[in-house]
Structures are given as C-alpha cells and as structure tokens.
Amino acid sequence: MPKPQHAAASPPPPQKPPLLPLALLPPRHCPLAAAVLALLSVLLATALWLLLVLSPSQGAPPAAASEHSALSDAGAAVAGGPGVASPLSLGHxxxxxxxxxxxxxxxxxxxRLWWDPAAMRGHVWLDAGAPTAPGPNAAWEGSLPPIRVSEDTSRFRYTNPTGHPSGLRIARIAAEAVRLVGGGAGVRWVVLVDDDTVLCADNLVxxxxxxxxxxMLYVGASSExxxxxxxxxHSMAFGGGGVALSFPLAVALAQTLDVCIERYPKLYGSDDRLHACITELGVPLSREHGFHQWDIRGNAHGLLASHPIAPFISIHHLELVDPIYPGLNSLQSLDLFTKAMKMEPMSFLQRSICYDQSQKLTFAVSLGYVVEVYPNILxxxxxxxxxxxxxxxNRMSQRNEFDFDTRDVQKSLCKKPILFFLKDVWKDGNMTRGYYVRSxxxxxxxxxxxxxxxxxxxDIDEIQVSSSPLSKRWHLAPRRLCSAVKGSINxxxxxxxxxxxxxxxxSASDSL
Known part of the structure; x- marks a missing residue:
C-alpha cells in the first residue's frame, strides 16, 4: 500500500528588512535632510581615504623615508653584530x-700632519663656498680626508649678537656624519675636531x-x-680640542638635533649647541685630560713642558701660538712635533724629574719637546x-684666568733653567732616542x-734621551715617569x- 503523500511545505514568511532608527530616516518629502545625510557620507569617505594615504605605514616622502631608514639601521647596529667585542681600532x-x-x-x-688615509675614515665638512675636489694629479690628492659640503642651515634661527651662524652648520656635523654612514658599518665612535687641530690617533684609540x-658617552675636556x-x-667639551661621541649618543643626536637647536637660537656657537642637546638627553661629560682646547696665545712652552699625567690627544688654535721649537717656523715645528708624537705616542710629552744632588741640579724632561735643567732643587x-x-x-694673563695650576715665570736670571729643545728623534730597536740641543x-x-x-x-751642548716603551695599560693607572742621568761624553x-x-x-724620594 503506498505511503500517503505529505503536502508540500509552505515557504517561510518573507523577512522584513531591519528598520532604521527613526532619527536616521529622513522624513518623507524632506530634501534638506537627505542632502545633509549625503554630505556626511562624503565627508566620512574622504576622512577614511586621507587616513589611508597619509598613514606612516604607507610610506613617507623619499628623503624623509631614507633618512628614517638610515637612522633606524644605525640604531639597530648599536645593539650587536659581528665584532662587538673586538678591540677598538681607528676603523671603528x-x-x-x-x-x-x-x-x-x-x-x-x-x-695632513695626522691624517692616515689607509686607516681612518671621515670627512672634512665645509660651507657652501667649498672649492671643487682636486684632480687625480694633484700633489696632495689621497693624503687628506674627502670633502663634504654641509647642508643648508638658513632655516634655523640664530639670534646671538656676537657669534656667527656657522655655529649651526658645525653643530650638525655629527648628525650628518651618522646619516652618511647609514647602518653603522662597524662604527663605534664619532669624533669631532676642527681643521686647526693636531690629533694623536693612537692615544685617542x-x-x-x-x-x-x-x-651613551660624551668624552672631551673643557677650556684652559x-x-x-x-x-x-664647565661641563662642556670644547670642540677644537675634540669631542668623542659614542655611536648610540650620535644616533640619538641625529634624531633630535634639528628640533633641539631651534630651542637655543641665542647660543654662540656649535659646541654649546651640541652640549645643550646632549644635556637634554641626560648625558654628562666624561673628562679626559689629554684633549686640549688650547685657548691661549703666544708662547705655549709652559703648557707643553708640564703636560698632565695622561696620554696626549690633541692641541688646537695652532695659528695663535708661537712656533713650538726655536729656529723653525710653525709648520716645520709641527712636523717635528708630530714625528715625535708618532714615534712613541703613549709617552709623548710625559714628564719625568730627576736630580743631581752633588751639583744641586734639577732635570725635568718632557719627552719629544724639551729638557729643562734648573740651577737649584725644585x-x-x-x-x-x-x-x-x-x-x-681673551688676552688676559692673570693667574685666576686659568682653570689649572700655574706659576709665575722665573724672573731671577740666576734661577732660570737652561733649555735643551728636541732636534731629532729616531727608533733604535725597541728604544726611542731623542736628540736635544742647548738653546x-x-x-x-x-x-x-x-x-x-x-x-x-x-760644557754640555746636547742631551741624548733614551726611553723605553710604556706598558699598554699605563694609561689606565698613569704615573709620572722615572729618569736618571747616565753621564756625559764629549x-x-x-x-x-x-x-x-x-x-x-x-725621583725626589730616590734622589734627595
């Protein structure tokens, strides 16, 4: 018997569309309300489009994007990478x-006196009037760092009545140098100096x-x-003597400097602007006594003959001081000066004192510069x-004008020292020998x-000083050197x- 057929299921009742709130429905026959709703829709769509187009994730202008990328890469390079634990070298x-x-x-x-193109990297940063690069046949090509022209700084405010706006350009060299190296490429320090500075690279390292x-480290020294x-x-590193910025600090400056210097339009130059922005980052000055701003004029003998017990790193304002060695002009003196500096960097200009008790003489040796012989015991x-x-x-000469210990020049003719100045220096095996001639x-x-x-x-016309190399750790716990007189011949x-x-x-305890 066939099964009874069920009636076909009736279709479900049609769903009514959801009702919009009455507040959003324009009243019938109300053209003004419809126009307002259409305008709101257009504004909402426009806002969404602008948000998508101008979002940082979608990209920035090419120059800003590349700069941001370079700084990001530089910051990432600080965190690690190959060679982080390797000893510091000039290449860093x-x-x-x-x-x-x-x-x-x-x-x-x-x-040219101190730059080593085979071991160093960096640039000379000049203003917009810089000459074109020399041709390949120029006599000095390759012995100097390459030249870069600094970016235009006319957009920044400068209101100091006695300074010069070039301070803005020079203050930005650190930031421009960081952008130039991009991802870092093994950079650990950025060192800023002036073009009238002589630097001892080995001691700097x-x-x-x-x-x-x-x-984040800020290394240098204040003025004399x-x-x-x-x-x-008193807590600012003066740039002529040299300013060393660890790479993390240099990267941070590159990211903040342009905004920061706009807050200091009244400052005088570049060093104080750099110091102001580093202070905003909360980084203090780490003082090293071998950096020398040399804010002096005239005869520098008093400073050279009493160098601090610390590795010599730099001198500045070379055009304001007399020639270092008698009988030579300024450039010839600096040539001999840097020759002695490179011969034995760590002991260069280091002082040693000894006595001849029988003749009541004091010998004060400043290696690479002078031997002073006093006719009494000092x-x-x-x-x-x-x-x-x-x-x-500033042409002042009073004792309290200098932020270090000084003494008057000996006025008594009979108590003045006899001076023997360096004439030549050479290596003799492991020893360094200097030839000092009576002035x-x-x-x-x-x-x-x-x-x-x-x-x-x-009866003595010259003094030959032989010195042995210092230990590689001497600068970690420096001490004045010891010396002795070994006799005379002819x-x-x-x-x-x-x-x-x-x-x-x-010297005093052992000799007196």
Missing part, C-alpha cells in the same frame, strides 16, 4: 672635521678603549680659560705647575757676569727615561 671611528672653504687651503696642512661604546668655561659651561709639586709663558685667548739664550752672557755660579752644565749628556717600576718611590 668616524671623524668629522669642521672647516671653512676660505681657510681650508691653508689649514689642510695641519690635517687607547683612551676611548676604556669606555663601553654601546652606552676660566672665562670661557664660565661663559659656556720639588715635583712646584714643577707640575705650568709656567705662564702664555696669555689666554742659545740671550741671557748666557749676563748669567756669567751677574750670577755667583756659572750656568748649569757649561759634550753630550746621556739620560734614560722609563716607566717607574713597582717598589720605586719616584
């Missing part, structure tokens, strides 16, 4: 040398090796002038004070007439300088 340092197109043809000779470059430090800041505490043979940059002072005849005793060492006095051994008490 980028130099930014501030100069001007007007002065560069003359001052490039100073840079040794000193910076003490620090962890992965931290108390007035300059008071006007600018104790180390007095000798470490710099003789004020110079005046300050023919104008007072020699007066000494013989008016002094009760003849000048010291009347008008030549022989001296020996070395690192003081353990158990020795120094």
């Amino acid at each position: 340092i980028v130099f930014g040398i501030a100069g001007s197109a007007h002065l560069w043809p003359r001052r490039r000779e100073y840079v 040794a000193v910076l090796s003490k620090y962890d470059w992965r931290e 002038s108390h007035s300059a430090n008071t006007y600018f800041s 104790l180390p505490r007095d000798l470490e004070r710099s003789q004020r043979t110079y005046i300050a940059y 023919s002072g104008r007072d020699d005849l007066k000494r013989k007439v008016f002094c009760f005793r003849s000048p010291p060492l009347p 008008g030549t006095l022989f001296m020996f300088v070395r690192q003081c051994g353990r158990g020795t008490f120094g």
Whole structure:
C-alpha cells in the first residue's frame, strides 16, 4: 500500500528588512535632510581615504623615508653584530672635521700632519663656498680626508649678537656624519675636531678603549680659560680640542638635533649647541685630560713642558701660538712635533724629574719637546705647575684666568733653567732616542757676569734621551715617569727615561 503523500511545505514568511532608527530616516518629502545625510557620507569617505594615504605605514616622502631608514639601521647596529667585542681600532671611528672653504687651503696642512688615509675614515665638512675636489694629479690628492659640503642651515634661527651662524652648520656635523654612514658599518665612535687641530690617533684609540661604546658617552675636556668655561659651561667639551661621541649618543643626536637647536637660537656657537642637546638627553661629560682646547696665545712652552699625567690627544688654535721649537717656523715645528708624537705616542710629552744632588741640579724632561735643567732643587709639586709663558685667548694673563695650576715665570736670571729643545728623534730597536740641543739664550752672557755660579752644565751642548716603551695599560693607572742621568761624553749628556717600576718611590724620594 503506498505511503500517503505529505503536502508540500509552505515557504517561510518573507523577512522584513531591519528598520532604521527613526532619527536616521529622513522624513518623507524632506530634501534638506537627505542632502545633509549625503554630505556626511562624503565627508566620512574622504576622512577614511586621507587616513589611508597619509598613514606612516604607507610610506613617507623619499628623503624623509631614507633618512628614517638610515637612522633606524644605525640604531639597530648599536645593539650587536659581528665584532662587538673586538678591540677598538681607528676603523671603528668616524671623524668629522669642521672647516671653512676660505681657510681650508691653508689649514689642510695641519690635517695632513695626522691624517692616515689607509686607516681612518671621515670627512672634512665645509660651507657652501667649498672649492671643487682636486684632480687625480694633484700633489696632495689621497693624503687628506674627502670633502663634504654641509647642508643648508638658513632655516634655523640664530639670534646671538656676537657669534656667527656657522655655529649651526658645525653643530650638525655629527648628525650628518651618522646619516652618511647609514647602518653603522662597524662604527663605534664619532669624533669631532676642527681643521686647526693636531690629533694623536693612537692615544685617542687607547683612551676611548676604556669606555663601553654601546652606552651613551660624551668624552672631551673643557677650556684652559676660566672665562670661557664660565661663559659656556664647565661641563662642556670644547670642540677644537675634540669631542668623542659614542655611536648610540650620535644616533640619538641625529634624531633630535634639528628640533633641539631651534630651542637655543641665542647660543654662540656649535659646541654649546651640541652640549645643550646632549644635556637634554641626560648625558654628562666624561673628562679626559689629554684633549686640549688650547685657548691661549703666544708662547705655549709652559703648557707643553708640564703636560698632565695622561696620554696626549690633541692641541688646537695652532695659528695663535708661537712656533713650538726655536729656529723653525710653525709648520716645520709641527712636523717635528708630530714625528715625535708618532714615534712613541703613549709617552709623548710625559714628564719625568730627576736630580743631581752633588751639583744641586734639577732635570725635568718632557719627552719629544724639551729638557729643562734648573740651577737649584725644585720639588715635583712646584714643577707640575705650568709656567705662564702664555696669555689666554681673551688676552688676559692673570693667574685666576686659568682653570689649572700655574706659576709665575722665573724672573731671577740666576734661577732660570737652561733649555735643551728636541732636534731629532729616531727608533733604535725597541728604544726611542731623542736628540736635544742647548738653546742659545740671550741671557748666557749676563748669567756669567751677574750670577755667583756659572750656568748649569757649561760644557754640555746636547742631551741624548733614551726611553723605553710604556706598558699598554699605563694609561689606565698613569704615573709620572722615572729618569736618571747616565753621564756625559764629549759634550753630550746621556739620560734614560722609563716607566717607574713597582717598589720605586719616584725621583725626589730616590734622589734627595
């Protein structure tokens, strides 16, 4: 029997469309309300389109995007990468040398004295009037760093009545150098100097090796002038002597500097702007006594003969001081100066003191510069004070103008030292030998007439000083060197300088 057929299921009742709130439905026959709703829809669509187009994730203008990418890569490079734990070398340092197109043809000779194109990297940054790059046949091509023209800074405010807007350009060299290296490429430090600075690169590497470059670090020294430090800041590194920025700090500056310097239009130059922006980042100055701003004029003998017990790194304002060695012009003097500096960098200009008790003589040796022979006994505490043979940059000469220990120049003719200045220096195996020649002072005849005793060492015309290399860790716990007189032959006095051994008490305790 067939199964009964069920009736076809009736279709479900049609769903009514959802009702819009009455507030959103325009009243019938109301053209104004319909127009308002249409306008709101257009505005909403426009806002969404602008949000998508201008979103940072969609891209930025090409220049800004590349700059942002370079800084991001540089910041990422700080965190790690190959060679992070390797010893610091010159290849890890980028130099930014501030100069001007007007002065560069003359001052490039100073840079040539210390620049090593095979081991160093960096640029000389000049203003818009920089000359074109020299041709390949130029005599000095390749012995100097390449030239870059700084970016235009006319958009920044500068309101200092006594300074020059070039301070804005020079302050931005650190940021431009960071952008130039992009992802870092092994950079650990950015070092800023001027084109009239002479730098000891080996000692710079040794000193910076003490620090962890992965931290934000600001390394340098203040001025010799108390007035300059008071006007600018006692906690500011003066750029002529050199400013070392660890790469993380340089990257942070590159990201914030342009906005920061707009807050300081009244500042004088580049160093104080850089210091202001580093202060905003909360980074203090790490002082190193080998950086020398040299805010002085005239005879620099008093400073050179009493260098701090620290590795020599730099001197500045070379055109404002007399030639370093008598009988030579300024450039010839600097050539001999840097020759001695490169021969044995760590001990260069380091002081040692010894005595001849029988003749009541004091010998003060400044390696690579001078041997002073005093006709009486002077104790180390007095000798470490710099003789004020110079005046300050502002032409003041009072004792309280200088932020370090000084003493008056000896006025008594009979108590003045006999000076033997460096004539030549050379290597003899592991030893460094210097040849110091007696200076023919104008007072020699007066000494013989008016002094009760003849000048010291009347039969000695030259002194040969032999020095042994210092340990590679000497700068971590520096100590004044020890020296001794070894006798004389045929008008030549022989001296020996070395690192003081353990158990020795120094020149005064051992000799007096």
